[in-house]
Amino acid sequence: MNKIWKLSVIIVSVVKEFIVEKFNIKKMTIRELIDNQRDGWSLDQRFYTDPEIYQLELEHIITQNWIFVGHESQIPNEGDFRVINVANESAIIVRTKDGTIKAYANVCRHRGSLVCLEDQGTTRRFSCPYHGWVYNLDGELTAARNMPDDFDKSDFSLFELSIDILYGLVFVCFSDDPPSWKGAKKDLEVPMKMFDFENLKVAAEKTYEIEANWKLSIENYQECYHCATAHPEYAKMHTLMLDDSKRDRVQSHMLERMEECGIENIEIDYIDTKARDGEQGYGYSRTALFKGRKTGSKNGEPVAPLLGKFSDYDGGASDFCLGPFTFMLAYSDHVVVYVFSPIDHNNSECRIYWLVRSDAEEGKDYDTEKLVWLWDHTTHEDKTIIVNNRKGVESKYYKPGPFSGMEDAESVYIQWILRELSAKI
Ligand code: FES
Numbered sequence: 001m002n003k004i005w006k007l008s009v010i011i012v013s014v015v016k017e018f019i020v021e022k023f024n025i026k027k028m029t030i031r032e033l034i035d036n037q038r039d040g041w042s043l044d045q046r047f048y049t050d051p052e053i054y055q056l057e058l059e060h061i062i063t064q065n066w067i068f069v070g071h072e073s074q075i076p077n078e079g080d081f082r083v084i085n086v087a088n089e090s091a092i093i094v095r096t097k098d099g100t101i102k103a104y105a106n107v108c109r110h111r112g113s114l115v116c117l118e119d120q121g122t123t124r125r126f127s128c129p130y131h132g133w134v135y136n137l138d139g140e141l142t143a144a145r146n147m148p149d150d151f152d153k154s155d156f157s158l159f160e161l162s163i164d165i166l167y168g169l170v171f172v173c174f175s176d177d178p179p180s181w182k183g184a185k186k187d188l189e190v191p192m193k194m195f196d197f198e199n200l201k202v203a204a205e206k207t208y209e210i211e212a213n214w215k216l217s218i219e220n221y222q223e224c225y226h227c228a229t230a231h232p233e234y235a236k237m238h239t240l241m242l243d244d245s246k247r248d249r250v251q252s253h254m255l256e257r258m259e260e261c262g263i264e265n266i267e268i269d270y271i272d273t274k275a276r277d278g279e280q281g282y283g284y285s286r287t288a289l290f291k292g293r294k295t296g297s298k299n300g301e302p303v304a305p306l307l308g309k310f311s312d313y314d315g316g317a318s319d320f321c322l323g324p325f326t327f328m329l330a331y332s333d334h335v336v337v338y339v340f341s342p343i344d345h346n347n348s349e350c351r352i353y354w355l356v357r358s359d360a361e362e363g364k365d366y367d368t369e370k371l372v373w374l375w376d377h378t379t380h381e382d383k384t385i386i387v388n389n390r391k392g393v394e395s396k397y398y399k400p401g402p403f404s405g406m407e408d409a410e411s412v413y414i415q416w417i418l419r420e421l422s423a424k425i
Protein backbone atom coordinates (compact mmCIF):
# COMPACT_ATOMS: atom_id res chain seq x y z
CA MET A 1 0.00 0.00 0.00
CA ASN A 2 2.81 2.33 0.98
CA LYS A 3 4.56 1.61 -2.32
CA ILE A 4 1.41 2.32 -4.34
CA TRP A 5 0.95 5.59 -2.41
CA LYS A 6 4.54 6.67 -3.11
CA LEU A 7 4.20 5.78 -6.79
CA SER A 8 0.97 7.74 -7.16
CA VAL A 9 2.59 10.79 -5.47
CA ILE A 10 5.43 10.63 -7.99
CA ILE A 11 3.04 10.25 -10.93
CA VAL A 12 0.92 13.19 -9.75
CA SER A 13 3.97 15.44 -9.35
CA VAL A 14 5.36 14.51 -12.78
CA VAL A 15 1.97 15.13 -14.43
CA LYS A 16 1.67 18.44 -12.54
CA GLU A 17 5.10 19.56 -13.69
CA PHE A 18 4.27 18.55 -17.26
CA ILE A 19 1.01 20.55 -17.21
CA VAL A 20 2.70 23.61 -15.67
CA GLU A 21 5.45 23.44 -18.26
CA LYS A 22 3.18 22.66 -21.17
CA PHE A 23 0.47 25.22 -20.51
CA ASN A 24 2.60 27.89 -18.85
CA ILE A 25 0.45 27.76 -15.75
CA LYS A 26 1.84 29.98 -13.00
CA LYS A 27 4.30 31.47 -15.48
CA MET A 28 4.29 35.22 -14.96
CA THR A 29 3.37 37.38 -17.90
CA ILE A 30 6.18 39.62 -19.18
CA ARG A 31 4.29 42.60 -17.76
CA GLU A 32 4.20 40.96 -14.31
CA LEU A 33 7.85 40.06 -14.62
CA ILE A 34 8.81 43.68 -15.38
CA ASP A 35 6.60 44.99 -12.58
CA ASN A 36 8.15 42.51 -10.16
CA GLN A 37 11.72 43.54 -10.98
CA ARG A 38 13.41 45.04 -7.92
CA ASP A 39 15.26 48.28 -8.55
CA GLY A 40 19.00 47.77 -7.91
CA TRP A 41 18.85 43.98 -8.36
CA SER A 42 19.91 41.79 -11.25
CA LEU A 43 17.27 40.62 -13.74
CA ASP A 44 15.04 37.59 -13.48
CA GLN A 45 16.35 34.48 -15.25
CA ARG A 46 13.74 34.72 -18.01
CA PHE A 47 15.22 38.00 -19.28
CA TYR A 48 18.29 36.00 -20.27
CA THR A 49 16.65 32.80 -21.48
CA ASP A 50 13.11 33.43 -22.74
CA PRO A 51 12.86 33.58 -26.56
CA GLU A 52 9.62 35.55 -26.23
CA ILE A 53 11.40 38.35 -24.34
CA TYR A 54 14.26 38.27 -26.84
CA GLN A 55 11.72 38.70 -29.65
CA LEU A 56 10.38 41.82 -27.94
CA GLU A 57 13.93 43.14 -27.49
CA LEU A 58 14.58 42.52 -31.19
CA GLU A 59 11.52 44.50 -32.23
CA HIS A 60 11.71 47.33 -29.72
CA ILE A 61 15.36 47.76 -28.72
CA ILE A 62 17.84 46.03 -31.01
CA THR A 63 16.41 47.24 -34.31
CA GLN A 64 15.32 50.63 -32.95
CA ASN A 65 18.70 52.00 -31.84
CA TRP A 66 21.91 52.98 -33.60
CA ILE A 67 24.86 50.61 -33.77
CA PHE A 68 28.43 51.41 -34.83
CA VAL A 69 29.43 49.75 -38.11
CA GLY A 70 32.90 51.19 -38.67
CA HIS A 71 34.92 54.34 -39.36
CA GLU A 72 34.31 56.07 -42.68
CA SER A 73 38.03 55.74 -43.48
CA GLN A 74 37.46 51.96 -43.82
CA ILE A 75 35.58 52.54 -47.08
CA PRO A 76 37.41 55.50 -48.64
CA ASN A 77 36.76 54.79 -52.33
CA GLU A 78 33.80 54.24 -54.62
CA GLY A 79 32.56 50.66 -54.31
CA ASP A 80 34.31 49.93 -51.00
CA PHE A 81 31.90 48.05 -48.75
CA ARG A 82 31.54 46.30 -45.40
CA VAL A 83 28.89 43.84 -44.23
CA ILE A 84 27.78 43.94 -40.60
CA ASN A 85 25.43 41.41 -39.03
CA VAL A 86 23.24 42.21 -36.03
CA ALA A 87 20.93 39.46 -34.76
CA ASN A 88 18.66 38.53 -37.72
CA GLU A 89 19.74 41.52 -39.77
CA SER A 90 22.58 42.01 -42.21
CA ALA A 91 23.64 45.39 -43.55
CA ILE A 92 25.77 46.34 -46.55
CA ILE A 93 27.56 49.67 -45.97
CA VAL A 94 28.98 51.04 -49.19
CA ARG A 95 30.66 54.15 -50.62
CA THR A 96 28.55 55.13 -53.63
CA LYS A 97 29.51 56.84 -56.90
CA ASP A 98 28.89 60.35 -55.57
CA GLY A 99 31.09 59.67 -52.52
CA THR A 100 28.31 59.34 -49.94
CA ILE A 101 28.05 56.31 -47.69
CA LYS A 102 24.79 54.35 -47.84
CA ALA A 103 23.53 51.25 -46.10
CA TYR A 104 21.21 48.58 -47.49
CA ALA A 105 19.48 45.53 -46.06
CA ASN A 106 21.54 42.60 -47.35
CA VAL A 107 18.39 40.84 -48.53
CA CYS A 108 17.61 40.14 -52.17
CA ARG A 109 14.31 41.55 -53.42
CA HIS A 110 13.71 38.37 -55.50
CA ARG A 111 13.34 35.61 -52.91
CA GLY A 112 15.32 36.93 -50.00
CA SER A 113 18.80 35.42 -50.23
CA LEU A 114 21.68 37.30 -48.68
CA VAL A 115 23.09 39.30 -51.57
CA CYS A 116 26.64 39.89 -50.37
CA LEU A 117 28.48 37.01 -48.73
CA GLU A 118 31.81 38.75 -48.20
CA ASP A 119 32.65 40.72 -45.05
CA GLN A 120 34.29 43.55 -46.96
CA GLY A 121 35.80 44.40 -50.31
CA THR A 122 35.44 46.62 -53.35
CA THR A 123 32.89 46.11 -56.09
CA ARG A 124 31.02 47.84 -58.90
CA ARG A 125 27.82 45.91 -58.27
CA PHE A 126 26.26 43.40 -55.90
CA SER A 127 25.23 40.21 -57.61
CA CYS A 128 22.89 37.87 -55.74
CA PRO A 129 24.50 34.41 -55.60
CA TYR A 130 21.11 32.64 -55.84
CA HIS A 131 19.58 33.58 -59.23
CA GLY A 132 21.89 36.40 -60.25
CA TRP A 133 19.84 39.58 -59.77
CA VAL A 134 22.26 42.50 -59.92
CA TYR A 135 22.15 45.73 -57.90
CA ASN A 136 24.27 48.85 -58.44
CA LEU A 137 26.00 50.85 -55.67
CA ASP A 138 22.82 52.89 -55.20
CA GLY A 139 20.96 49.68 -54.42
CA GLU A 140 18.97 49.78 -57.68
CA LEU A 141 18.17 46.55 -59.45
CA THR A 142 19.90 46.69 -62.83
CA ALA A 143 19.53 43.12 -64.11
CA ALA A 144 17.09 40.26 -63.55
CA ARG A 145 16.89 37.43 -66.08
CA ASN A 146 13.68 35.98 -67.60
CA MET A 147 11.22 38.12 -65.73
CA PRO A 148 7.76 38.89 -67.22
CA ASP A 149 7.38 41.84 -69.64
CA ASP A 150 5.55 43.96 -67.10
CA PHE A 151 8.27 43.49 -64.46
CA ASP A 152 9.51 46.90 -63.37
CA LYS A 153 13.04 46.78 -61.96
CA SER A 154 12.61 50.14 -60.28
CA ASP A 155 10.16 48.54 -57.83
CA PHE A 156 12.83 46.17 -56.54
CA SER A 157 15.73 48.23 -55.20
CA LEU A 158 17.46 47.00 -52.04
CA PHE A 159 15.85 48.45 -48.93
CA GLU A 160 17.84 51.42 -47.71
CA LEU A 161 18.74 51.57 -44.01
CA SER A 162 19.03 54.59 -41.75
CA ILE A 163 22.63 55.76 -41.56
CA ASP A 164 24.36 58.61 -39.74
CA ILE A 165 27.97 59.67 -39.32
CA LEU A 166 29.26 61.21 -36.09
CA TYR A 167 32.68 62.75 -36.54
CA GLY A 168 33.79 59.90 -38.84
CA LEU A 169 32.01 57.15 -36.89
CA VAL A 170 29.41 55.37 -39.02
CA PHE A 171 26.18 54.18 -37.39
CA VAL A 172 23.30 52.16 -38.83
CA CYS A 173 19.80 51.67 -37.46
CA PHE A 174 17.32 49.03 -38.67
CA SER A 175 14.39 51.40 -38.23
CA ASP A 176 12.92 54.01 -40.60
CA ASP A 177 12.27 56.23 -37.61
CA PRO A 178 15.52 56.09 -35.61
CA PRO A 179 16.24 58.19 -32.52
CA SER A 180 17.96 61.51 -33.20
CA TRP A 181 21.69 62.15 -32.66
CA LYS A 182 21.05 65.89 -32.38
CA GLY A 183 22.15 66.24 -28.75
CA ALA A 184 25.15 63.95 -29.18
CA LYS A 185 26.44 65.85 -32.22
CA LYS A 186 26.28 69.11 -30.31
CA ASP A 187 27.41 68.06 -26.83
CA LEU A 188 30.16 65.70 -27.96
CA GLU A 189 31.70 68.18 -30.38
CA VAL A 190 34.44 69.26 -27.94
CA PRO A 191 35.66 65.76 -26.96
CA MET A 192 35.25 64.45 -30.52
CA LYS A 193 37.47 67.26 -31.81
CA MET A 194 39.90 66.78 -28.93
CA PHE A 195 40.69 63.29 -30.27
CA ASP A 196 40.14 64.36 -33.90
CA PHE A 197 37.85 61.41 -34.56
CA GLU A 198 37.35 62.41 -38.18
CA ASN A 199 41.04 61.83 -38.86
CA LEU A 200 41.49 58.45 -37.22
CA LYS A 201 41.87 55.09 -38.94
CA VAL A 202 41.18 51.51 -37.89
CA ALA A 203 44.50 49.81 -37.14
CA ALA A 204 42.93 46.53 -35.98
CA GLU A 205 39.52 44.91 -35.67
CA LYS A 206 38.59 41.68 -33.86
CA THR A 207 35.36 39.83 -33.17
CA TYR A 208 34.71 37.80 -29.99
CA GLU A 209 31.74 35.45 -29.92
CA ILE A 210 30.29 35.08 -26.45
CA GLU A 211 27.98 32.19 -25.56
CA ALA A 212 25.66 34.33 -23.49
CA ASN A 213 22.63 36.55 -23.89
CA TRP A 214 23.59 40.03 -25.18
CA LYS A 215 22.53 41.74 -21.94
CA LEU A 216 24.99 39.71 -19.87
CA SER A 217 27.77 40.86 -22.21
CA ILE A 218 26.82 44.53 -21.98
CA GLU A 219 26.07 44.44 -18.26
CA ASN A 220 29.58 43.13 -17.70
CA TYR A 221 31.04 46.00 -19.72
CA GLN A 222 29.02 48.48 -17.66
CA GLU A 223 30.55 47.66 -14.29
CA CYS A 224 34.05 47.47 -12.89
CA TYR A 225 33.13 45.65 -9.67
CA HIS A 226 34.65 42.58 -11.34
CA CYS A 227 37.85 44.32 -12.49
CA ALA A 228 39.92 43.69 -9.37
CA THR A 229 39.07 39.96 -9.34
CA ALA A 230 38.93 39.19 -13.05
CA HIS A 231 41.44 41.52 -14.71
CA PRO A 232 44.83 41.59 -12.96
CA GLU A 233 46.54 43.37 -15.88
CA TYR A 234 43.80 45.95 -16.41
CA ALA A 235 43.69 46.51 -12.63
CA LYS A 236 47.30 47.70 -12.69
CA MET A 237 46.34 50.35 -15.22
CA HIS A 238 42.88 51.78 -14.64
CA THR A 239 41.57 53.39 -11.46
CA LEU A 240 37.92 52.73 -12.29
CA MET A 241 37.66 49.89 -9.79
CA LEU A 242 38.69 52.23 -6.94
CA ASP A 243 35.96 53.97 -5.02
CA ASP A 244 35.72 57.73 -5.52
CA SER A 245 37.55 58.70 -2.31
CA LYS A 246 40.57 56.59 -3.27
CA ARG A 247 40.58 57.91 -6.82
CA ASP A 248 40.42 61.58 -5.87
CA ARG A 249 44.16 62.22 -5.59
CA VAL A 250 45.14 60.61 -8.88
CA GLN A 251 42.08 62.16 -10.57
CA SER A 252 43.07 65.70 -9.51
CA HIS A 253 46.61 65.07 -10.73
CA MET A 254 45.17 64.07 -14.13
CA LEU A 255 42.97 67.18 -14.24
CA GLU A 256 46.05 69.37 -13.76
CA ARG A 257 47.90 67.43 -16.45
CA MET A 258 44.93 67.77 -18.82
CA GLU A 259 45.22 71.51 -18.67
CA GLU A 260 48.95 71.33 -19.34
CA CYS A 261 48.27 69.01 -22.31
CA GLY A 262 45.66 71.37 -23.80
CA ILE A 263 42.71 69.11 -23.04
CA GLU A 264 39.33 70.24 -21.72
CA ASN A 265 37.59 68.57 -18.83
CA ILE A 266 34.01 67.68 -19.75
CA GLU A 267 31.51 65.37 -18.17
CA ILE A 268 28.20 64.32 -19.72
CA ASP A 269 26.06 62.10 -17.61
CA TYR A 270 24.53 59.27 -19.61
CA ILE A 271 21.50 59.18 -17.32
CA ASP A 272 20.42 62.72 -18.29
CA THR A 273 20.74 62.19 -22.01
CA LYS A 274 18.85 58.89 -21.87
CA ALA A 275 15.84 60.72 -20.54
CA ARG A 276 15.46 62.88 -23.66
CA ASP A 277 12.52 61.70 -25.67
CA GLY A 278 13.26 60.61 -29.25
CA GLU A 279 17.02 61.04 -28.80
CA GLN A 280 19.78 58.48 -28.62
CA GLY A 281 21.51 58.51 -25.23
CA TYR A 282 25.21 59.33 -24.93
CA GLY A 283 27.76 60.10 -22.26
CA TYR A 284 31.35 61.18 -21.72
CA SER A 285 33.85 61.29 -18.85
CA ARG A 286 37.63 61.03 -18.34
CA THR A 287 39.23 58.96 -15.58
CA ALA A 288 42.82 58.81 -14.40
CA LEU A 289 45.08 55.87 -15.04
CA PHE A 290 47.38 54.81 -12.20
CA LYS A 291 50.36 57.11 -11.64
CA GLY A 292 53.09 56.68 -14.22
CA ARG A 293 50.78 55.01 -16.78
CA LYS A 294 50.51 56.98 -19.99
CA THR A 295 48.12 54.81 -21.96
CA GLY A 296 46.31 51.46 -22.06
CA SER A 297 49.12 49.07 -22.95
CA LYS A 298 50.93 46.14 -21.34
CA ASN A 299 53.35 48.42 -19.45
CA GLY A 300 51.48 51.73 -19.64
CA GLU A 301 53.95 53.14 -22.16
CA PRO A 302 52.83 54.84 -25.43
CA VAL A 303 51.74 52.60 -28.30
CA ALA A 304 50.98 55.16 -31.03
CA PRO A 305 51.41 58.89 -31.84
CA LEU A 306 49.41 61.35 -29.72
CA LEU A 307 45.90 62.08 -30.97
CA GLY A 308 44.30 65.37 -32.00
CA LYS A 309 44.85 68.21 -29.57
CA PHE A 310 47.01 66.29 -27.09
CA SER A 311 50.42 67.92 -26.70
CA ASP A 312 51.50 65.27 -24.18
CA TYR A 313 50.18 62.32 -22.13
CA ASP A 314 47.82 63.46 -19.36
CA GLY A 315 47.53 59.97 -17.83
CA GLY A 316 43.79 59.64 -18.47
CA ALA A 317 41.30 57.54 -20.42
CA SER A 318 37.93 58.82 -21.66
CA ASP A 319 34.75 56.77 -21.68
CA PHE A 320 32.26 57.48 -24.42
CA CYS A 321 28.86 55.90 -24.58
CA LEU A 322 27.03 56.17 -27.90
CA GLY A 323 23.62 54.55 -27.66
CA PRO A 324 22.97 51.19 -26.03
CA PHE A 325 25.47 49.05 -27.98
CA THR A 326 28.55 51.19 -28.63
CA PHE A 327 31.17 52.23 -26.08
CA MET A 328 34.59 53.77 -26.56
CA LEU A 329 37.68 54.14 -24.46
CA ALA A 330 39.88 56.98 -25.67
CA TYR A 331 43.47 57.11 -24.46
CA SER A 332 45.84 59.93 -25.39
CA ASP A 333 47.28 57.90 -28.29
CA HIS A 334 44.56 55.48 -29.40
CA VAL A 335 40.85 54.72 -29.15
CA VAL A 336 39.22 51.36 -28.51
CA VAL A 337 35.63 50.97 -29.75
CA TYR A 338 33.45 48.18 -28.35
CA VAL A 339 30.29 47.14 -30.12
CA PHE A 340 28.02 44.54 -28.58
CA SER A 341 25.28 42.84 -30.56
CA PRO A 342 23.11 39.78 -30.17
CA ILE A 343 23.46 36.74 -32.41
CA ASP A 344 20.39 35.03 -30.94
CA HIS A 345 18.88 34.88 -27.47
CA ASN A 346 21.71 32.67 -26.16
CA ASN A 347 24.68 34.15 -28.03
CA SER A 348 26.21 37.56 -28.52
CA GLU A 349 29.19 39.18 -30.13
CA CYS A 350 31.68 41.83 -29.11
CA ARG A 351 33.47 43.55 -31.97
CA ILE A 352 36.45 45.71 -31.08
CA TYR A 353 38.10 48.35 -33.23
CA TRP A 354 41.47 49.93 -32.39
CA LEU A 355 41.80 53.44 -33.86
CA VAL A 356 44.97 55.47 -34.30
CA ARG A 357 45.84 58.68 -36.12
CA SER A 358 45.23 58.38 -39.86
CA ASP A 359 48.85 59.31 -40.66
CA ALA A 360 50.35 56.73 -38.26
CA GLU A 361 52.29 53.99 -40.05
CA GLU A 362 52.29 50.40 -38.87
CA GLY A 363 55.79 49.18 -37.99
CA LYS A 364 57.08 52.74 -37.69
CA ASP A 365 54.59 54.57 -35.46
CA TYR A 366 52.77 51.62 -33.92
CA ASP A 367 53.03 47.88 -33.50
CA THR A 368 49.59 46.27 -33.83
CA GLU A 369 50.38 43.50 -31.34
CA LYS A 370 51.33 46.03 -28.66
CA LEU A 371 48.37 48.24 -29.54
CA VAL A 372 45.75 45.52 -29.09
CA TRP A 373 47.37 43.59 -26.24
CA LEU A 374 45.56 45.03 -23.21
CA TRP A 375 42.01 44.89 -24.54
CA ASP A 376 42.43 41.65 -26.42
CA HIS A 377 43.70 40.08 -23.21
CA THR A 378 40.99 41.72 -21.07
CA THR A 379 38.21 40.76 -23.49
CA HIS A 380 39.26 37.10 -23.38
CA GLU A 381 39.00 37.31 -19.59
CA ASP A 382 35.60 39.00 -19.89
CA LYS A 383 34.38 36.33 -22.26
CA THR A 384 35.16 33.65 -19.66
CA ILE A 385 33.41 35.44 -16.80
CA ILE A 386 30.37 36.28 -18.92
CA VAL A 387 29.95 32.64 -20.00
CA ASN A 388 30.34 31.48 -16.38
CA ASN A 389 27.71 34.05 -15.44
CA ARG A 390 25.38 32.64 -18.12
CA LYS A 391 25.86 29.08 -16.87
CA GLY A 392 24.91 30.10 -13.33
CA VAL A 393 21.99 32.23 -14.46
CA GLU A 394 20.53 29.21 -16.28
CA SER A 395 20.48 27.14 -13.09
CA LYS A 396 17.23 26.59 -11.21
CA TYR A 397 19.06 27.98 -8.17
CA TYR A 398 19.66 31.36 -9.76
CA LYS A 399 17.80 34.19 -8.07
CA PRO A 400 18.35 37.91 -8.80
CA GLY A 401 20.92 39.45 -6.46
CA PRO A 402 21.57 43.02 -5.21
CA PHE A 403 23.99 45.34 -7.02
CA SER A 404 26.98 46.86 -5.25
CA GLY A 405 27.74 50.59 -5.25
CA MET A 406 30.06 49.93 -8.20
CA GLU A 407 27.30 48.60 -10.44
CA ASP A 408 25.23 51.76 -10.80
CA ALA A 409 25.68 52.06 -14.55
CA GLU A 410 24.56 48.45 -15.03
CA SER A 411 21.55 49.11 -12.83
CA VAL A 412 20.62 52.20 -14.87
CA TYR A 413 21.10 50.22 -18.09
CA ILE A 414 18.72 47.41 -17.16
CA GLN A 415 16.16 49.91 -15.88
CA TRP A 416 16.29 51.54 -19.30
CA ILE A 417 15.75 48.17 -21.01
CA LEU A 418 12.78 47.43 -18.76
CA ARG A 419 11.28 50.85 -19.46
CA GLU A 420 11.68 50.38 -23.22
CA LEU A 421 10.01 46.97 -23.07
CA SER A 422 7.36 48.13 -20.68
CA ALA A 423 6.31 50.95 -23.01
CA LYS A 424 5.75 48.49 -25.87
CA ILE A 425 3.79 45.65 -24.26
FE1 FES B 1 18.42 36.75 -55.17
FE2 FES B 1 16.89 35.01 -56.38
S1 FES B 1 17.09 35.33 -54.28
S2 FES B 1 18.28 36.39 -57.26
Ligand code: FE
Nearest residue numbers: 220226231382
Ligand atom coordinates in the same frame (compact mmCIF):
# COMPACT_ATOMS: atom_id res chain seq x y z
FE1 FE C 1 35.76 43.26 -17.69
